[in-house]
Amino acid sequence: MDGAVHPMTTRRLHTILLALFVIPLCGCQQAADPPSPDLEGAEAAVQQELEKRRTQVLSEPEDGGKWGRYGMALDVHGYRAEAEIAYRRAIQLSPTQAKWPYFLGTILEVTEPHEAVLWYRRTVDLRPGYAPSRLTLAKALERLNQNEEAAQHYRRAVELEPKNPFGHLGLGQMALDKGDLVAAIRHMETAVTINPKVHATLSALAQARLRNGEGAEAERLAAAAQDLPRKTYRPDALKAELAEESVDRAGRMSRAVTYRDVGQLERALGLAQSAAAASPQHAGAALLVADINERLGNHAVALAEAKRAAAISPDLQGLRELQARVLFETDNFDDASKAARAALEQNALSADAHLVLGRVAQARGDEAAAVRHLRRALTSQPQELEWRLALAQALSGLGRLQEAENELVTIVETDSTNADAWTGLGHTRLALKRDREAIEAFDRALAAGGGDSALAGLVQAMFSNAGPLATKRRLELHLAQNPDDVVASLLFSDFLAAEGKHQEARAMLQRLSDQHPRRADLWLQLGHLELATGDRQAATAAFEQALAHSDGMELRGLAQHGMQLAGGQF
């Protein structure tokens, strides 16, 4: 049953026989019309699409591409028997096109797994550099217990796409089957390193570690796997091309969700809107349109679509949560809270509802309530790092610094490039008087693209821990790499001023204010510099600029305070 009974010679024989017998003999269909599926109950868009594709085939019956495209349209809308016929004809007419045997194999994998393997092999022969088809073939072979050949394709897929975790995962599983724990762990570690957010690889590694007697590590990995999204996207451009063919409402919604989840919101919105237009009484489609609009910041549209969904299905899952999110984002905290509480009446564990209540509490300064709700939200969705960040902020606001640090460490252990979490960790450790660890965290934050807060924190931590000279050198280094960093320049000008290099500092600030004439903080700094040199007139002028460009109470107050110091009028 294993691969040993299917040596390469046999495999080649299959391919030869396939080429010699099957494809030529498909000619017995040459005179046949393209199949017509029973379209009873099908959506109008599907009917129109299939009729259009069929007409195209009839107009050019010797065009393999037309047959294949018709096959795809049939396939993606569930007419697989008819799709099978179309694909077979496409293969006959376009024998060098890899995707037709690939799609045919996919159809046959359920009913004819052995024949499916033949077609997958043909795909691999036609397009040997395409790793996803090798992974598909390997999986189909594994199901048939033909593991040796499966391993060959996993290995080749890894060579072709070293950054694709699924080849490594396949090799790891095969090693695990053989009891080769060292190799299994090596392959699975590689897969996890490539993408630590794939639950399949983490859970497989957990099982390998368990079998290796590493129970605690296995438990840690399993817990991490459970926190990850359950759906795994396996990159496969050909299958994605097939999915793109769907024109039915559910298919469009499905694709919209996929695009939404990978951040292509405009594309997602177009699909969702077309689905909703095709089925105006479908509450889920309206909700999806609302959801994507909310992510795009189109809050008014989102609320209107949510209202439309509610009119169709008032108890629709996720509706109240969406309303709560939108209302929160438009600062309508009272109504956001009401919607969130209504969502909790439906589902007491609703993570979104608890999140909104937590954020509302945070915005209102009720950090204790914020912590309570955010913790509940994270109980359901522990993988949401942004929520955990909000929890850490709330804990920090309550002075529960150690707990805040724990949450932040959890974030950076999961996502070591999370600049916000590193910044938060730096400030928390700074508050805990652990300056050296704070410096490390701020450094990691800046390396991860952290902004002004990280830099300011770093300067503060270094100043108290390493002194002004080391801090200034660090700032110089930062400015050498980021010459346009305004906050770094502001901080650096402080050091220059402290050293009495007022002209140098002034020149630096004036250059910056020329580049950023509307930045109040620059004018503030310049005003104080002028004050320090005794030029009250220049200081007043700078503070007036600061006041003119202040967009918040705090900056405005500082500018007014500066003008008072300068003796000016306001």
Place this chain on the structure above:
Amino acid sequence: MQDLLFVEGARRFVLRLRWHSSAFGTVAVVVCIVLVSCRSDEASTNDTTAARPSLFEDVTATTGLNFVHETGTRVSLAMPGIMAGGGAVFDYDNDGDLDLYFVQSGNALPGDIQEADQPTPPNQLYRQDSDGTFHNATIESASGDTGYGMGATVGDIDNDGDLDLFVSNFGEDVLLRNNADGTFTDTTHAAGIANPGWSMSSAFLDYNRDGFLDLYVTRYVRYDPAIVCTLENGRQEYCGPTAFAGEHDLLYRNQGNGTFTDVSVQAGLQTVRDAGLGVVAADLDADGWIDLYVANDADPNNLWINQGDGTFVDRAVMLGVAYNRYGASEAGMGVAIADVDANGHLDLFVTHLIEESNTLYTSLGTGGFTDGTAAAGLGIASLDLTGFGTAFFDYDNDGTLDSAVVNGAVKRRPRPHNNATAEQSAGFWGAYAEPNLLFRGQSDGSFAAIQNDCGSYCSEALVSRALMPADLDQDGGLDLVVTGIEQRPRVYRNRAQRGNWIGVRVLLPEFNREALGATLAAWTGNTCAVRAVSPIGGYLTGGHATVHLGLGTNATVERFEVLWPNGETERFVGAAAGTIVDLAKGDGQHTPGPSWTEPCIR
């Protein structure tokens, strides 16, 4: 998200030949491909052994069973209708033979006034008479609940020596207490188990070792009739679970006074809100505390490890029973448990949706489980089917466990199953009809699909749901009872040539009942069989927990060992074949622990 329906496209069998490595095999397959490419509609390899007697014979017509399941959902396509159809097999009147209970769904969902103008048909209890036929005892036993029924399970909740009945419903569940006089009393509200959600399979277990059977109930989803689901072409269809929010399962602690307390939250179950369907209760880590394995539909499965302090922790991911080999959540439906490979550890088998193979999780002992589906040969045949009820049982009493799976689609198949006749594929339910599967266990731990010898059990395409192997006629051969959607249940009489057998009732005399959750090992010659003492289960079913062991040509079992639910182990002397023996706790010889944790000798 509403109705993100990824329809499980059905496929048609066009090849029947098995793949061979020989040149002949290659040519044979290629020739078949040629035939298919020319769209031959002729069957390629129909039954070539028609003259051979079937292993199972459909004797339903002679049994007196006239129950017909109803769903009332042909127009509305309301999802609860497609998931229902359970039952139980148990001796409710303690007269020594097995009786049958069939759970009715109804002609309308609760609250559905459109189709509710007819009286709701109740569940039906059939008592077996001395001649092997059944008569309807529903009214006389007062067991005919009229809720929108899903499944049933049985257990002696009050330790009075008779089996009580729990019925899971879409709507309030029902507890029927056996009055020991052939009647039941509905104690649902007094007992405190009236859950208004959507309950599916359930299991009695003594999770806290207080001697009273507690109750675990899987819950499916929070169904919303306003949500309309469609196939890939836009045609309306029964919804799948992803269209709705999941629910956490329920654990009721038996207070010992006829009442139960919902301890789901204290036990830690509220952390998982997935679409639960099948459940088995057994001591899967051999620590003397009964654990639970739950098959979830489109969600990762749960292995709730009993912590011994009233709480459970889900270890399914770490132990390798949450996902399949590729890390994918599958549509878990039914569950079977048995030591399939005779290594002394209980393995788990889960049935799945079309396009997903059923999955065998082979236990490695302390190293968790591994997906052993392909090696066992249980996967490929299931790819084009949607599996529900399943069981490991020894139909030919050769000492090696066999496997059965009953099937039926949950969405219209795009084309009929190749084994289905035109007549079977016709009509509303014909679009969902699928044949069942039977596998013969091999000596190497693998299974071979039986295609031609199993009669209408395999050849008749139906929409089957529950599978209950039971020796109805007490001839030493396990018969099969199969229920399904909007159809009569089938009784398939075991006609196989069989080896010797023995039945074992594992009892707790202190509590006057079967030792659910115990593990039994039996030594015969140089072989050892390990079985969970578990009621007939799988999907929406319940029943007695007598262990049936095939002995092949052996005339005796040399010795037994029982790991009791409280963690103690006892050894018992053997017994002769052809009998049902009682192993009562306290009657055996205490041993320090189970000896079968060392692999059984084959």
